[in-house]
Amino acid sequence: xxxxxxxxxxxxxxxxxxxxxxxxxxxxxxxxxxxxxxxxxxxxxxxxxxxxxxxxxxxxxxxxxxxxxxxxxxxxxxxxxxxxxxxxxxxxxxxxxxxxxxxxxxxxxxxxxxxxxxxxxxxxxxxxxxxxxxxxxxxxxxxxxxxxxxxxxxxxxxxxxxxxxxxxxxxxxxxxxxxxxxxxxxxxxxxxxxxxxxxxxxxxxxxxxxxxxxxxxxxxxxxxxxxxxxxxxxxxxxxxxxxxxxxxxxxxxxxxxxxxxxxxxxxxxxxxxxxxxxxxxxxxxxxxxxxxxxxxxxxxxxxxxxxxxxxxxxxxxxxxxxxxxx
Amino acid sequence: xxxxxxxxxxxxxxxxxxxxxxxxxxxxxxxxxxxxxxxxxxxxxxxxxxxxxxxxxxxxxxxxxxxxxxxxxxxxxxxxxxxxxxxxxxxxxxxxxxxxxxxxxxxxxxxxxxxxxxxxxxxxxxxxxxxxxxxxxxxxxxxxxxxxxxxxxxxxxxxxxxxxxxxxxxxxxxxxxxxxxxxxxxxxxxxxxxxxxxxxxxxxxxxxxxxxxxxxxxxxxxxxxxxxxxxxxxxxxxxxxxxxxxxxxxxxxxxxxxxxxxxxxxxxxxxxxxxxxxxxxxxxxxxxxxxxxxxxxxxxxxxxxxxxxxxxxxxxxxxxxxxxxx
Numbered sequence: 001x002x003x004x005x006x007x008x009x010x011x012x013x014x015x016x017x018x019x020x021x022x023x024x025x026x027x028x029x030x031x032x033x034x035x036x037x038x039x040x041x042x043x044x045x046x047x048x049x050x051x052x053x054x055x056x057x058x059x060x061x062x063x064x065x066x067x068x069x070x071x072x073x074x075x076x077x078x079x080x081x082x083x084x085x086x087x088x089x090x091x092x093x094x095x096x097x098x099x100x101x102x103x104x105x106x107x108x109x110x111x112x113x114x115x116x117x118x119x120x121x122x123x124x125x126x127x128x129x130x131x132x133x134x135x136x137x138x139x140x141x142x143x144x145x146x147x148x149x150x151x152x153x154x155x156x157x158x159x160x161x162x163x164x165x166x167x168x169x170x171x172x173x174x175x176x177x178x179x180x181x182x183x184x185x186x187x188x189x190x191x192x193x194x195x196x197x198x199x200x201x202x203x204x205x206x207x208x209x210x211x212x213x214x215x216x217x218x219x220x221x222x223x224x225x226x227x228x229x230x231x232x233x234x235x236x237x238x239x240x241x242x243x244x245x246x247x248x249x250x251x252x253x254x255x256x257x258x259x260x261x262x263x264x265x266x267x268x269x270x271x272x273x274x275x276x277x278x279x280x281x282x283x284x285x286x287x288x289x290x291x292x293x294x295x296x297x298x299x300x301x302x303x304x305x306x307x308x309x310x311x312x313x314x315x316x317x318x319x320x321x322x323x324x325x326x
Numbered sequence: 327x328x329x330x331x332x333x334x335x336x337x338x339x340x341x342x343x344x345x346x347x348x349x350x351x352x353x354x355x356x357x358x359x360x361x362x363x364x365x366x367x368x369x370x371x372x373x374x375x376x377x378x379x380x381x382x383x384x385x386x387x388x389x390x391x392x393x394x395x396x397x398x399x400x401x402x403x404x405x406x407x408x409x410x411x412x413x414x415x416x417x418x419x420x421x422x423x424x425x426x427x428x429x430x431x432x433x434x435x436x437x438x439x440x441x442x443x444x445x446x447x448x449x450x451x452x453x454x455x456x457x458x459x460x461x462x463x464x465x466x467x468x469x470x471x472x473x474x475x476x477x478x479x480x481x482x483x484x485x486x487x488x489x490x491x492x493x494x495x496x497x498x499x500x501x502x503x504x505x506x507x508x509x510x511x512x513x514x515x516x517x518x519x520x521x522x523x524x525x526x527x528x529x530x531x532x533x534x535x536x537x538x539x540x541x542x543x544x545x546x547x548x549x550x551x552x553x554x555x556x557x558x559x560x561x562x563x564x565x566x567x568x569x570x571x572x573x574x575x576x577x578x579x580x581x582x583x584x585x586x587x588x589x590x591x592x593x594x595x596x597x598x599x600x601x602x603x604x605x606x607x608x609x610x611x612x613x614x615x616x617x618x619x620x621x622x623x624x625x626x627x628x629x630x631x632x633x634x635x636x637x638x639x640x641x642x643x644x645x646x647x648x649x650x651x652x
């Protein structure tokens with residue numbers, strides 16, 4: 001399938017996450033996107049005092065926008081200085097609700113900003129053209145054009161990390177829904193635990209890697225380092241870890257079945273940290289799904305090809321003007 | 327918003343349902359689609375003996391295809407004879423999984439056919455160009471271009487009848503998913519009743535008009551004429567009818583919440599027979615939805631503008647080459 005630029009171009013790509021900013025100088029050619037240099041740093045954010053008022057929270061969000069713009073601008077300059085030729089543009093992916101057409105970061109629960117005109121703020125700091133994207137859709141774009149879903153017209157890319165959201169490729173186009181589409185982590189699957197979003201029963205509250213670590217820690221009475229520790233305990237036969245893992249598998253199965261019934265993807269690409277668990281995750285999901293599907297189109301389940309670099313590679317594709325259509 | 331033909335054209339539009347075929351001679355102009363003549367007849371189908379083998383069932387499906395092609399062809403000829411000018415084309419909408427591009431009716435549980443090349447079969451019987459569509463997406467197209475969702479880029483049209491499925495308009499395009507998209511009636515909402523599709527917990531099994539009638543009849547121990555009878559009993563305060571109605575409202579609320587979380591429609595158009603219940607349906611759905619939405623985009627709920635004529639009007643739009651894109 002590949003991509004559609006004719007010549008090879010260098011761009012700076014930035015993926016702003018809730019805890020870390022990943023940036024790379026990327027060479028985008030007709031058939032691939034190759035990171036030439038990489039940078040990572042913590043995502044800066046304004047401190048919020050416990051019990052802060054709504055106004056104080058809004059002010060912190062605005063301050064976080066300034067800090068992030070500074071950090072992204074610095075990364076762009078640093079990587080640009082290392083380029084071996086002209087840099088064509090910068091692509092920046094951010095989390096939450098994003099209006100790509102207007103270049104506005106509409107909302108991020110995690111970073112606390114609202115209606116931040118990130119594209120204009122960054123463009124004012126550099127003479128490069130800046131393209132703003134959303135992290136999940138950017139990851140999906142990379143997997144759909146170059147990775148585990150290449151060649152598919154109907155695919156879902158499902159990163160399972162601190163949160164859970166999906167990039168929905170249908171009929172060859174990435175769905176936006178005004179920037180709100182794809183929040184599969186927040187569908188109700190019928191359990192009684194409360195989610196950070198305020199609702200009860202969300203997939204994310206039992207099946208994200210954060211939920212796995214949190215729920216296992218609560219049951220064994222000590223903190224754990226993350227979902228990988230739960231996975232390791234599952235492999236030693238720890239019944240508590242197995243129970244928590246099963247809950248996550250049940251939740252993910254139900255989420256995937258919803259996606260299959262509504263959107264009929266040919267391929268579902270599992271990404272994020274949890275996908276590193278490989279067959280501890282994918283094989284049982286495949287079995288559970290096979291047992292539940294009735295008339296629906298059966299999807300192929302795969303793990304992501306680009307891991308946590310997908311967002312950055314997707315931002316690089318956006319920077320050379322590759323959109324989600326084909 | 328309107329549609330995009332420049333002149334006014336007459337077409338024959340046919341909507342093949344599980345029990346009835348609706349057909350019309352329709353005048354499609356730049357801003358509207360007006361039925362000039364209408365015809366209805368029962369949908370013919372081959373009889374299947376109880377306990378028929380898979381081969382016998384397949385043979386009956388093939389025979390039903392022939393009977394339906396005969397009937398549709400007759401309706402086209404009859405309506406064409408009544409036209410006041412040249413007839414431009416015929417648009418035919420059928421239920422189930424449809425491959426619009428190839429003109430093939432891939433599967434209908436209700437009519438028992440598989441991989442029926444309906445467009446080619448009909449084109450062989452008439453010198454008119456024939457366009458094949460799917461009934462739910464055709465209804466959605468009519469409501470999106472001319473009816474209750476006109477002007478929207480993100481909308482869901484949800485006919486609630488014998489079954490439940492949705493036309494999904496996202497970013498101005500109707501989703502197809504290889505013909506499989508939109509089966510919201512078959513998502514699991516956690517109840518224990520079995521659905522005709524073979525799965526347990528489907529929305530359709532408690533919230534379709536057929537389910538309402540069936541579940542009420544089972545509780546009062548006598549047959550009822552349909553969902554309208556249940557609605558009438560609800561209005562007299564019958565506690566059994568109210569309990570069955572509440573189950574349907576709960577199921578529809580959960581289905582709508584899923585659509586809102588995944589696709590973020592601005593407008594949800596409730597259609598089909600159940601939408602005729604008006605405020606017995608829409609007002610409580612609106613209240614329940616408001617109580618459950620957290621961060622999602624809140625949709626406007628409306629009833630369909632074209633009722634059970636939407637499929638026919640959508641088929642007329644398809645006949646003049648209007649697709650779901652804008």
